[in-house]
Amino acid sequence: FFFWLTRDSPNLHSPIRPPAPSCNNVDLYSGCIYTAMGIPTDLFTPIFAVSRVAGWTAHILEQLENNRIIRPIAEYVGPEKREYVPIDQR
Known part of the structure; x- marks a missing residue:
């Protein structure tokens, strides 16, 4: 169904x-x-929220650090090409 x-x-x-x-x-x-x-349906909303807490927290920390609200539509301005560095060499 x-x-x-x-x-x-x-x-x-x-x-x-x-x-x-x-x-x-x-x-x-x-x-x-x-x-x-x-x-149970009562857990649907908590599951939704818990799965997004890390992202919400990251946005809040970035906003506090930069004193700038994060806008969902943003243009990437970082370096265009970067070499991949294996994890064990970082």
């Missing part, structure tokens, strides 16, 4: 509003997987 629901979700829409393009991300499918694994 969940496979067909997620597969057809871009085609599901309200009869009141016309359909808009839908881009599904991993969170659409994670709920189905958690259910299939027997994880």
Whole structure:
């Protein structure tokens, strides 16, 4: 059931509003997987948050260090070509 629901979700829409393009991300499918694994629905949100805490923390530390808010759309300005250094030589 969940496979067909997620597969057809871009085609599901309200009869009141016309359909808009839908881009599904991993969170659409994670709920189905958690259910299939027997994880209680009350734990879905904590699992979502815990999986992102490291990234959120990194952003906060960068913001505090640079006194600049991290913008999601940023252009990379670092060196273009760098040689790979094996871990044991770092």
